[in-house]
Amino acid sequence: MSPFEDGVARWRRVADEIRSAIGEGAIVDVLPSEVDLAERYGVNRHTVRRAIASLAAEGLLRAERGRGTFVSAAPKRAVYPIGPRTRFSESMLKQSLEPSGRLIRSERVVADTVLAGLLELRPGAPLHRLDSLSVVSGMPMSRSVSHFSAERFPGIIDAYAETGSITAALAREGVTDYRRRETRLTAERVTTKDADLLSCAPDAIVLISTAVDVDLEDRPIQSIRTKFLADRMELVLGPPDQSASGL
Template structure:
């Protein structure tokens, strides 16, 4: 049976340090825009090496709690990242993040063309031999990783798609510019979940961070089903609301 000391040992030291510093920031020990103690001072305080301290500080940076100024140190963010993301039939990630006063960014991590799994094929009403493009996209707000997306696009609607994704900024802007296609949401499902090890690594979060998993299907103006997306948003940074159409 695992003892209490074993449970404590199971928590990485840098996570403990990050939790202490975050708690102090929340309580007001460090004010907004105030400089944190230097790495050397934190090493002395926590009796840890510089590598461990840097891991803790990087975790707080990726959480939008502190920022780094080269040669000057780390500072408490003037405006902690707390995004109110609204889903409508025509929501666009880049537009929403820009309206919130942040800078959107998308990083394409992987792309391939293959026969989709059965559940994806059913969602997009594809035949057993019809293939699709699969894109893994990491989305950012103000350089902070916010969401992990896996998107499927039927190849019959987007010939030569992979020739247009090398410098991907906004997926929907590219689809509209290249294919003249505007997408509209027809349904979404929501579920709380935890990240896989790979997702936690890309999102720069501990594995016990809550994620909001949103699965959506989109159609074009001709009512063809043209996109399925599985998006996992960081629950520590983002609140998602649904805007219903006014009658």
């Protein structure tokens, strides 16, 4: 029997079925045995085991040695308002959550045609690329790739590494206030690399925000592409004075 149905792995279908059963209240507190689940969904125990591992990685299930597998309380999503002014860190703190940023890697690159257009620079202009991970109360929430003019912001990488905040790093570089010019949203399944960084299931959905931030003179300061885990972060489109920018 093929491990795929209509191009979708059987274990993923089983994971979706279990997730739905939990959401509908058909499975409460304790997960049925692997044998019972294999019979229910018409698959082997290996397939069930992989589906359970995926749901455990999401935080939906937890295994207790000698007792079985239990349904965890659904984690509350953090709320992130999208718009021109509000900052990520401020939004999290208002929810009594503890935000922090971690530098994954950085490098000096040159602007291609797309980045040059977004940042209003000449093609080939030197840029700082900053890859970062946003963590809230110990839980990875998103990963971002930001680009800054290396000529205008020569110390942005060191400033971010020390502060864990784009806002604080920009302040050190002379930009004390800024706003978001635009945000575009899409969604896709997480990549294997990002699943490792975000500590999530290999089939998790990420919401992708592509944006440009500008200073108060409307000069672009940052191009940023962020992948938010859909099951951990709720993006809210709010009125102009209640919106969001970078960490």
